[in-house]
Amino acid sequence: MSAASRAKRIDPSLDILVLEKSPFISYSICGVPYFVEGLVSEVDRLIRFTPETFWKERQIRARTGYEVLEIVPARRLLIGRDLQTGQDESVPYDSLLISTGYTPIIPPLDGLDGPNVYTLSNLDDGLNLRQLVEKRPPGRAVVVGGGYIGLSMTEALRHLGWQVAVVEKNSAVYPSLDADMSALVEEELKRNSVGIHLSNPVRGLRRDADGTLRGVALEHGSLDCDLTLVDIGIQPNVELARSAGIPLGATGAIAVNERMETGTPGIFAAGNCAETFHLVSRRPVISALGTAASKQGRIAGENMAGRRGVFSGILGTAVSGVFDLTVAQSGLSSETAVEAGFRPGVTRVSVPSRAGYFPGIRPVTLKLIFDQPSRRVLGAQIIGDALVAKRIDVVAAVLTAGMRLEDVAQLDLAYAPPFAPLWDPLLVAANVALREQ
Amino acid sequence: MSAASRAKRIDPSLDILVLEKSPFISYSICGVPYFVEGLVSEVDRLIRFTPETFWKERQIRARTGYEVLEIVPARRLLIGRDLQTGQDESVPYDSLLISTGYTPIIPPLDGLDGPNVYTLSNLDDGLNLRQLVEKRPPGRAVVVGGGYIGLSMTEALRHLGWQVAVVEKNSAVYPSLDADMSALVEEELKRNSVGIHLSNPVRGLRRDADGTLRGVALEHGSLDCDLTLVDIGIQPNVELARSAGIPLGATGAIAVNERMETGTPGIFAAGNCAETFHLVSRRPVISALGTAASKQGRIAGENMAGRRGVFSGILGTAVSGVFDLTVAQSGLSSETAVEAGFRPGVTRVSVPSRAGYFPGIRPVTLKLIFDQPSRRVLGAQIIGDALVAKRIDVVAAVLTAGMRLEDVAQLDLAYAPPFAPLWDPLLVAANVALREQ
Numbered sequence: 001m002s003a004a005s006r007a008k009r010i011d012p013s014l015d016i017l018v019l020e021k022s023p024f025i026s027y028s029i030c031g032v033p034y035f036v037e038g039l040v041s042e043v044d045r046l047i048r049f050t051p052e053t054f055w056k057e058r059q060i061r062a063r064t065g066y067e068v069l070e071i072v073p074a075r076r077l078l079i080g081r082d083l084q085t086g087q088d089e090s091v092p093y094d095s096l097l098i099s100t101g102y103t104p105i106i107p108p109l110d111g112l113d114g115p116n117v118y119t120l121s122n123l124d125d126g127l128n129l130r131q132l133v134e135k136r137p138p139g140r141a142v143v144v145g146g147g148y149i150g151l152s153m154t155e156a157l158r159h160l161g162w163q164v165a166v167v168e169k170n171s172a173v174y175p176s177l178d179a180d181m182s183a184l185v186e187e188e189l190k191r192n193s194v195g196i197h198l199s200n201p202v203r204g205l206r207r208d209a210d211g212t213l214r215g216v217a218l219e220h221g222s223l224d225c226d227l228t229l230v231d232i233g234i235q236p237n238v239e240l241a242r243s244a245g246i247p248l249g250a251t252g253a254i255a256v257n258e259r260m261e262t263g264t265p266g267i268f269a270a271g272n273c274a275e276t277f278h279l280v281s282r283r284p285v286i287s288a289l290g291t292a293a294s295k296q297g298r299i300a301g302e303n304m305a306g307r308r309g310v311f312s313g314i315l316g317t318a319v320s321g322v323f324d325l326t327v328a329q330s331g332l333s334s335e336t337a338v339e340a341g342f343r344p345g346v347t348r349v350s351v352p353s354r355a356g357y358f359p360g361i362r363p364v365t366l367k368l369i370f371d372q373p374s375r376r377v378l379g380a381q382i383i384g385d386a387l388v389a390k391r392i393d394v395v396a397a398v399l400t401a402g403m404r405l406e407d408v409a410q411l412d413l414a415y416a417p418p419f420a421p422l423w424d425p426l427l428v429a430a431n432v433a434l435r436e437q
Numbered sequence: 438m439s440a441a442s443r444a445k446r447i448d449p450s451l452d453i454l455v456l457e458k459s460p461f462i463s464y465s466i467c468g469v470p471y472f473v474e475g476l477v478s479e480v481d482r483l484i485r486f487t488p489e490t491f492w493k494e495r496q497i498r499a500r501t502g503y504e505v506l507e508i509v510p511a512r513r514l515l516i517g518r519d520l521q522t523g524q525d526e527s528v529p530y531d532s533l534l535i536s537t538g539y540t541p542i543i544p545p546l547d548g549l550d551g552p553n554v555y556t557l558s559n560l561d562d563g564l565n566l567r568q569l570v571e572k573r574p575p576g577r578a579v580v581v582g583g584g585y586i587g588l589s590m591t592e593a594l595r596h597l598g599w600q601v602a603v604v605e606k607n608s609a610v611y612p613s614l615d616a617d618m619s620a621l622v623e624e625e626l627k628r629n630s631v632g633i634h635l636s637n638p639v640r641g642l643r644r645d646a647d648g649t650l651r652g653v654a655l656e657h658g659s660l661d662c663d664l665t666l667v668d669i670g671i672q673p674n675v676e677l678a679r680s681a682g683i684p685l686g687a688t689g690a691i692a693v694n695e696r697m698e699t700g701t702p703g704i705f706a707a708g709n710c711a712e713t714f715h716l717v718s719r720r721p722v723i724s725a726l727g728t729a730a731s732k733q734g735r736i737a738g739e740n741m742a743g744r745r746g747v748f749s750g751i752l753g754t755a756v757s758g759v760f761d762l763t764v765a766q767s768g769l770s771s772e773t774a775v776e777a778g779f780r781p782g783v784t785r786v787s788v789p790s791r792a793g794y795f796p797g798i799r800p801v802t803l804k805l806i807f808d809q810p811s812r813r814v815l816g817a818q819i820i821g822d823a824l825v826a827k828r829i830d831v832v833a834a835v836l837t838a839g840m841r842l843e844d845v846a847q848l849d850l851a852y853a854p855p856f857a858p859l860w861d862p863l864l865v866a867a868n869v870a871l872r873e874q
Contacts, residue, residue, distance in 0.1 A: 031794055031854050045794035279849070290859055291852045312847045319851035328851055357468055357482035389856035390827035393863075394834050396849050401838030410749045412716070412833050414756035414765055415728045417468050419826035422727055426830075 001026045001049065002297030003097050003270055003304065004060050010305035017091065018054075018062035019080065024123050025049060025062050030290060032126035033149070036133060037156035043127060071096065071244035073264045095304045098246075098254060098262070099271040099297060100237035102288060107144075107232060111205030116213040117228045120149055132227065138162040139226035142216045144202050146173030148320050150231035151185070154194055155323055157227075165195030165223050167202055167216065169232075174327065176316070178334050180348065181327075181367055181381045188325045197223070234288045236273040249275035251286045258310045260300035268304060270296035279313040280331050280378055280399055281340035287314050315379075317396045319389045328392035331379025331399045337369055345372040347433035351425040353385050355417035364388060368405075368429040375404040375437065380426075387419065394426060405430045405437075438463045438486065439734030440534050440707055440741065441497050447742035454528065455491075455499035456517065461560050462486055462499050467727060469563035470586070473570060474593035480564060508533065508681035510701045532741045535683075535691060535699070536708040536734060537674035539725060544581075544669060548642030553650040554665045557586055569664065575599040576663035579653045581639050583610030585757050587668035588622070592760055594664075595629055602632030602660050604639055604653065606669075611764065613753070615771045617785065618764075618804055618818045625762045634660070671725045673710040686712035688723045695747045697737035705741060707733035716750040717768050717815055717836055718777035724751050752816075754833045756826045765829035768816025768836045774806055782809040784870035788862040790822050792854035801825060805842075805866040812841040812874065817863075824856065831863060842867045842874075 004016050018025060026049040034040045051062040068080040069088075078091040104119040106112065118129050138161035143150045146168040154164045166173060166189065172182035173189070173196065186196055197218065205228060206215040215224040236253040247263035249255035253275035260268045271293035278285045287293070292314045302309030317330040337344035348367040354360070364384035370377050380395040382388045398408055408430040415422050423431075441453050455462060463486040471477045488499040505517040506525075515528040541556040543549065555566050575598035580587045583605040591601045603610060603626065609619035610626070610633065623633055634655065642665060643652040652661040673690040684700035686692035690712035697705045708730035715722045724730070729751045739746030754767035774781035785804040791797070801821035807814050817832040819825045835845055846867040852859050860868075 028792060028794065028854065028859075030852075031792060034795065034854060039796055040794050048793075289852070291849060294859055295847060295849075312844075313849075315849040317849045317851045319853045319856055321853065321855050326856070330849070330851070355465060355468060356485075357465065357477050358471065359476055386856065387824060387827050389851055389853070390824050390831065393831040393848070393850045393861070394827065396851070397831050397834035397838065397840075400844070400848055401834065401840065403834075403838065407749075407837070410732060411830070411837055412728060412732075412750075412752040412754045412767070413830045414754045414767070414826055414833070415467070415726070416756045416758065416826070417465065417471060418758050419756055419763070419823065422465075422731055424830070 001054075002294045003099065003268075003301035005058055006298045006301030007305040008058055008060050010302060010307055012059070014305060016060045018060065019066045019068055019078070019091070020062065020064045021067040021083070022122060022124070023064050025051060025054065025064060027123050029122070032120055032123070033152040033156045035126055036130050036153065037159050043123065043130075046123065068240060071240055071246075071267070073244055073246075073267060076266060094266065096267045097300050097304060098241055098267065098269040098273060100240060100273045101293075102234040102236050102272040104231065105233045105235050106230065107202065109202060109204045111207045111213075112230075114205075114207055114211045114213065116226060117205070117230065119230050120153060133157075133160055140224055141165070141227040141229065142167055142223050142225040143229045143231070144216070145231035145233070146170075147175070147231055147233070148318065150229060151189075151322050152320060153229050153231075154189070155192075155321070158192055158194060162227070163195075165197060165225070167197045167200060167218060167223070169199070169201035171199045173198070176333060177327070177329060177381050178346070178367060181365070181383060184365060184383050185322050185325065185327055188323050192323045195223075234272070234286075236286055238273055241269065241273070249284050251275050251284050253286050258312075259303045259308070260296055260311060261303065268300045270300040276311070277313045278332075279315050281336065283340060285314065285316075287316065289314070289316070289318060291317070315396050315399050317392060319392055325383055326386050326388040327383050328388050329379070329381045330392050330395045331377070332369060333379060333381070334369055337371070337378045342371045342378055343373060344369050344378060345433065345437070346370075347429050347436060349425060349429045349432055351423075351428050352421050353387065354419060355421055358417045364391070364425045366391075366425045366429050368433055370405055370433060372437070375406065375434075377403055377405065377408060382425070391426065405434050409434060438491075439731045440536065440705075440738035442495055443735045443738030444742040445495055445497050447739060447744055449496070451742060453497045455497065456503045456505055456515070456528070457499065457501045458504040458520065459559060459561070460501050462488060462491065462501060464560050466559070469557050469560070470589035470593045472563055473567050473590065474596050480560065480567075483560065505677060508535075508677055508683075508704070510681055510683070510704060513703060531703065533704045534737050534741060535678055535704065535706040535710060537677060537710045538730075539671040539673050539709040541668065542670045542672050543667065544639065546639060546641045548644045549667070551642075551644055551648045551650065553663060554642070554667065556667050557590060570594070570597055577661055578602070578664040578666065579604055579660050579662040580666045580668070581653070582668035582670070583607075584612070584668055584670070585755065587666060588626075588759050589757060590666050590668070591626070591631055592629075592758070595631060599664070600630075600632075602634060602662070604634045604637060604655060604660070606636070606638035608636045610635070613770060614764070614766060614818050615783070615804060618802070618820060621802060621820050622759050622762065622764055625760050629760045632660075671709070671723075673723055675710055678706065678710070686721050688712050688721050690723050695749075696740045696745070697733055697748060698740065705737045707737040713748070714750045715769075716752050718773065720777060722751065722753075724753065726751070726753070726755060728754070752833050752836050754829060756829055762820055763823050763825040764820050765825050766816070766818045767829050767832045768814070769806060770816060770818070771806055774808070774815045779808045779815055780810060781806050781815060782870065782874070783807075784866050784873060786862060786866045786869055788860075788865050789858050790824065791856060792858055795854045801828070801862045803828075803862045803866045805870055807842055807870060809874070812843065812871075814840055814842065814845060819862070828863065842871050846871060
């Protein structure tokens with residue numbers, strides 16, 4: 001949708017057609033947990049455009065319920081099917097964007113097929129889960145995977161009165177965080193009576209003969225439950241591209257250059273199906289974030305409309321709420337820094353979120369990861385109150401600029417008693433890191 | 438205090454003495470409005486160190502009630518007076534730091550001397566004002582000057598039930614903001630029943646024969662009042678330095694190099710009495726902010742202890758709360774950008790603070806000031822909810838790095854429905870600015 005909108009704005013004479021298999025275009029998948037919880041009352045609120053409003057507001061056609069079955073680059077043709085009529089139809093193109101997104105990884109487990117298992121990877125899943133929590137009293141849920149979506153749903157279900165257990169095959173929730181920071185998230189989950197089962201992979205689901213979900217079998221032990229959510233990771237949807245001979249990258253996503261062009265003339269790819277690269281490690285990565293996807297789409301749209309747009313890569317900046325904590329990260333973790341060939345040093349500080357005398361102070365815990373030889377900042381993880389959501393963006397700018405610890409230590413950051421201490425946590429962390437060097 | 442602490446940490450063998458005329462060291466002047474309002478219950482909460490605790494925790498001597506009368510650089514000697522005994526005493530030094538801060542500018546007005554007039558430039562003033570608001574019922578207050586301290590006190594007094602009028606000789610409150618942004622602050626003040634009198638300088642104070650304050654005479658009209666706060670600007674305290682022959686800079690503050698050395702050997706200056714320079718305009722400026730002062734102190738301490746520290750200048754990053762608004766700025770305004778020789782372009786956007794469907798969204802209004810020929814970002818002003826306090830820090834990092842609009846447009850900033858929209862206001866502003874170029 002970003003690409004279509006951007007291209008149309010640059011060149012209103014373009015004839016643009018968006019093809020979508022599902023019944024929905026332009027919805028916020030990140031909003032689904034809030035819809036399930038009821039914080040967002042109507043599913044329509046999550047939908048930015050329908051095909052009708054997209055046409056009305058932007059003069060771009062969008063067709064839902066149409067599945068592309070094959071791309072024929074040599075003839076610049078798509079072969080697909082109208083899912084309502086069942087009829088095959090082909091669509092010619094001059095310029096094509098593949099933005100097929102990702103699919104959640106579904107582990108090959110007994111009992112996974114059947115009622116009361118959700119992945120929350122699309123709006124239909126969200127609608128079905130909302131119906132379920134509305135029609136029955138709160139029960140027991142098992143969330144398989146302690147990542148962003150899993151923990152968002154954990155909180156939503158707790159707010160609805162469900163008992164929730166999080167099962168994670170790794171040794172910590174939020175595997176993208178360093179273990180000591182994940183531990184703070186685990187404490188918050190425990191404070192909110194969430195069961196946590198680490199280093200304990202799921203082996204299968206237990207169902208009655210009639211299919212009723214009864215529980216989850218783990219490597220060690222088992223858990224009774226009435227509902228299972230699965231969020232163990234994503235894979236880019238690349239089958240269409242692969243079968244058309246479009247080259248994939250080392251990560252398995254569709255290979256693109258900085259203009260979002262694939263290796264096949266006239267075909268672009270953007271969003272979570274396209275490979276991108278990490279601004280700090282300079283390595284190819286897959287991103288599951290909407291921020292990267294929409295920026296890539298915008299760049300693809302510029303290039304498809306004849307301008308020159310260049311995508312500059314990602315940092316993986318992300319924030320999420322976990323009950324009363326805000327958890328944010330940007331750049332490399334200690335682990336990914338080592339993988340990328342750096343020699344990381346780390347500094348972790350815990351600083352009041354406001355002037356020490358101000359009512360309502362809470363700690364901000366900030367972990368700074370830097371390259372020891374060059375003192376360049378490589379990443380940060382921050383846990384604290386809501387302001388953390390934008391504190392991490394300061395780090396994103398620092399990483400983009402390639403600043404070193406001594407540059408960060410002198411940043412002229414805002415202070416006022418209700419909002420920050422005189423020495424901002426980021427400045428404190430940089431100064432401590434410099435002292436410990 | 439920053440300099441003393443830093444020097445002692447680097448070289449614990451140093452014999453450091455802090456001399457202070459007032460009864461207090463190490464207090465937060467920014468906390469005074471919250472103390473007057475009663476949000477901070479005890480004045481001791483605003484004091485980080487007493488001479489006793491400073492000695493105990495840091496092994497640094499501090500002497501209050503000692504006024505330095507003269508610096509004799511040729512003999513490396515201070516001549517001063519113990520204000521309690523009235524006795525003159527001299528103190529030798531090897532290395533001296535002048536950190537005499539600033540004094541509020543007091544307009545030469547009839548009736549200004551006398552009871553119920555406050556400047557809130559020191560803790561005593563805050564204590565006296567707190568006593569006044571505790572012992573009498575709420576009345577009418579006139580705040581002369583619509584800057585940071587004036588508006589903080591306006592809010593505190595309104596919360597205490599006072600009627601408050603703000604009188605400003607300029608055509609807008611918050612003169613450091615562009616006029617259209619100041620207008621948003623004025624609307625918020627009006628929503629909170631604060632009287633606003635712009636382009637209307639104070640001509641004098643009206644008092645009864647017994648000295649009782651009755652009102653304020655303005656260029657146009659007059660206002661009855663029981664209390665007057667004066668906050669029309671600051672001047673650096675440079676008399677001691679000037680009389681010792683230490684060179685002053687173009688701004689009237691004490692001239693220092695990047696190591697905080699004055700033109701006189703062995704003498705450093707730091708804090709609001711010392712000149713600094715603006716990172717964007719590269720011009721000398723006076724700063725009234727504690728953030729700059731404490732960083733300068735730290736750098737001075739490093740150099741006084743024999744290390745090499747360099748201060749990299751300021752951006753004037755600041756944030757304050759004005760009732761339900763958070764108001765923040767960094768870098769140059771439209772006006773100061775022109776003064777500094779740039780050809781500024783501006784873009785102003787108003788974007789929801791969270792995902793559009795999330796409950797409790799409020800607008801974030803962000804004005805980006807950039808140099809048209811180079812597209813380099815020169816400054817920003819942001820008004821919105823509390824997260825604005827750290828949104829401005831992203832701009833501070835952008836300014837420090839010298840980023841251009843196209844760099845800002847691609848920043849990988851955090852998104853999650855409760856904290857930010859998918860396209861952060863800063864990204865929207867940069868994209869709009871690029872489009873309008």
